[in-house]
Amino acid sequence: MDLSNKVAVVTGAGRGLGFAYASALARAGAAVVVNDVAADAAAHAVEEITAAGGRAVAEVGPVGSSEVAEALVARAVDAFGRLDVMVTNAGVLRDRVLWKMSDDDFDDVVRVHLRGTFTCVRAAAVRMREQGEGGRIITACSPAGQRGNFGQTNYAAAKAGIAAMTRTWAMELARSGITANALVPVAATGMTRTIPAFAPYIEAWEERGEPLPEWLRKAEGFGTPEDVAGLVVYLASDAAASVTGQCVGIGGDKLALWSHPQEIATAYRDGGWNADDIAAAWPVSVGREPQTYGIPAPQAPGA
Numbered sequence: 001m002d003l004s005n006k007v008a009v010v011t012g013a014g015r016g017l018g019f020a021y022a023s024a025l026a027r028a029g030a031a032v033v034v035n036d037v038a039a040d041a042a043a044h045a046v047e048e049i050t051a052a053g054g055r056a057v058a059e060v061g062p063v064g065s066s067e068v069a070e071a072l073v074a075r076a077v078d079a080f081g082r083l084d085v086m087v088t089n090a091g092v093l094r095d096r097v098l099w100k101m102s103d104d105d106f107d108d109v110v111r112v113h114l115r116g117t118f119t120c121v122r123a124a125a126v127r128m129r130e131q132g133e134g135g136r137i138i139t140a141c142s143p144a145g146q147r148g149n150f151g152q153t154n155y156a157a158a159k160a161g162i163a164a165m166t167r168t169w170a171m172e173l174a175r176s177g178i179t180a181n182a183l184v185p186v187a188a189t190g191m192t193r194t195i196p197a198f199a200p201y202i203e204a205w206e207e208r209g210e211p212l213p214e215w216l217r218k219a220e221g222f223g224t225p226e227d228v229a230g231l232v233v234y235l236a237s238d239a240a241a242s243v244t245g246q247c248v249g250i251g252g253d254k255l256a257l258w259s260h261p262q263e264i265a266t267a268y269r270d271g272g273w274n275a276d277d278i279a280a281a282w283p284v285s286v287g288r289e290p291q292t293y294g295i296p297a298p299q300a301p302g303a
Helices: 016-027 039-051 066-080 103-131 143-147 153-172 199-208 214-218 225-236 275-284
Strands: 007-010 031-036 055-060 085-088 135-140 178-185 247-251 254-257
Touching: 007 016, 007 066, 016 031, 016 039, 016 055, 016 085, 016 225, 031 039, 031 066, 039 055, 055 066, 066 103, 085 103, 085 225, 103 135, 103 153, 103 178, 135 153, 135 225, 143 153, 143 178, 153 178, 178 225, 225 247
Parallel strands: 007 031, 007 085, 031 055, 085 135, 135 178, 178 247
Antiparallel strands: 247 254
């Protein structure tokens, strides 16, 4: 993929998935604005990218506010003359079960993930439409936003909202030649290290350089941040000009397309439904095969 004529902003790019995305975009030729809330992480990321021959500048700030979003777009335009790709990767976790989750736990996650995605994409869309040459919106979703996850009311809600916003933007921006797609990555990061089932394998990979086991890469689709980055490059490229409104999963050796919510069973009754009618019909019609929910825990072979 040749992205030498593209300029991208990647939020939360100081480390982990965001750094992998920014690095891959730069290797493909794009100029990159590296955003992070930590100035030292952003500066180090820029140093790594430029040392490898890429073009990158830093813009420090916590995503969420309109002011930071507009500063990111302005930085791209000031440094490189335009903006073609917005990758909204920044995020935080405040995991708690429902009855222990505080207002601040909820608001912090929604502000960064949901509001931060909204403000950054809005600012990017304004600039891309002014340029009149199309563009790429790439948001970050999660299996938790598709299926729910224990202890992640805030995170699951934000990620589900991002998926819905992305589908909406695919419609609204189509006439401007701007695509909007969501990543659903599964990778070894600081966030996934908090998941007990993944923690030992991530620790072995990070601290001892042990490769992630094949069953984890294939059956669970769980890999490194670098395994995810190729999808970002593809979605940013001209090759993906016809791909929009999609939630695409990637991790390890697995690439997947997530379904969109849709009716899977229906029933009709002349005159409508009262509670007794629903109770009688439920087990033999629409409720006969209820949907599963939650993310299944990974299982090693023989476990």
